[in-house]
Amino acid sequence: GNSVTQMEGPVTLSEEAFLTINCTYTATGYPSLFWYVQYPGEGLQLLLKATKADDKGSNKGFEATYRKETTSFHLEKGSVQVSDSAVYFCALKNNQGGKLIFGQGTELSVKP
Amino acid sequence: GAVVSQHPSRVICKSGTSVKIECRSLDFQATTMFWYRQFPKQSLMLMATSNEGSKATYEQGVEKDKFLINHASLTLSTLTVTSAHPEDSSFYICSARDPGAVTSYEQYFGPGTRLTVT
Numbered sequence: 001g002n003s004v005t006q007m008e009g010p011v012t013l014s015e016e017a018f019l020t021i022n023c024t025y026t027a028t029g030y031p032s033l034f035w036y037v038q039y040p041g042e043g044l045q046l047l048l049k050a051t052k053a054d055d056k057g058s059n060k061g062f063e064a065t066y067r068k069e070t071t072s073f074h075l076e077k078g079s080v081q082v083s084d085s086a087v088y089f090c091a092l093k094n095n096q097g098g099k100l101i102f103g104q105g106t107e108l109s110v111k112p
Numbered sequence: 113g114a115v116v117s118q119h120p121s122r123v124i125c126k127s128g129t130s131v132k133i134e135c136r137s138l139d140f141q142a143t144t145m146f147w148y149r150q151f152p153k154q155s156l157m158l159m160a161t162s163n164e165g166s167k168a169t170y171e172q173g174v175e176k177d178k179f180l181i182n183h184a185s186l187t188l189s190t191l192t193v194t195s196a197h198p199e200d201s202s203f204y205i206c207s208a209r210d211p212g213a214v215t216s217y218e219q220y221f222g223p224g225t226r227l228t229v230t
Contacts, residue, residue, distance in 0.1 A: 004155075036221075041223065042223055043116065043118075043205065043207075043220075043221035043222050043223040043224065044156075044205070044207075044221035045221070046218055046219075089155070089156070099158055099161075100146075100158070100219060101158075102155040102156045103155055104153065104154050104155040105153075105154075105155060
């Protein structure tokens, strides 16, 4: 079946450090891939997406590239800020089923 | 962007009672809404898909008689946890799909409801 695996948190970084949150997936067919962010006390928000192999999604300085050969969609940011502290969810959507399947979430804490 | 609200944000109830959680799309009409459950440090688990005017579709393993879902209007879906027990304590999150959005795949999430059953 379809599944998403993320690196375990919490991840603690200093401001301006480089961020990588690993995400790998298992899916039949060609899913679309997403990163969602959940700030404290708020609902999930779509951060970025990629709908086909080699697509790169980007938003707010975050990037992720759809790698079919390694079934990965790692999230990166060159210089994190305190305001990036949140829980990040990797997700896939199989076009046949239409359901979003989430990873377990990775908590990021950025210290000044 | 599109906004989805949930009410209440937190609720504490006694074992054996029922609790209703509301999910509203505030600035769009949602023909489809989704209900998720999230355990601490774990992923969101889809419980059911709710379509306006029809019966909800439940995921395997989710008791439809325990988790009653009603999507009576294009802006409101409700989840009622009947005869709640402590093991039902969890974080419940709804999302809604805006059929008028350019990106039809996007779901807009509510802030969640923390249910504690004592």
